[in-house]
Amino acid sequence: MAKEELIEMHGKVTEVLPDGRYRVTLDNEHNLIAYAGGKLKKNHIRIIAGDEVTLEMSPYDLSKGRITFRHLPPKTGNMAPPPARRY
Structure with missing residues (x-):
């Protein structure tokens, strides 16, 4: 039996729910x-309300999904570079 094809979508986290769930x-x-998803938990990547995310959904249940990637906000050029480190 072949593995089912997952639907990949983009969305925005609107609410952080209890038990590690998010409303997207x-x-x-x-x-x-x-x-x-597992790699996000393993690498302690925090997801907060307002984050842009990529998620996978099963074609059989479109009301649930798994977040697979958190997109970083674009950086602005107004920030100063970090100070030089002395070793």
């Missing part, structure tokens, strides 16, 4: 409940 609004205005 997709680009097409569909709301769903998602959880952080």
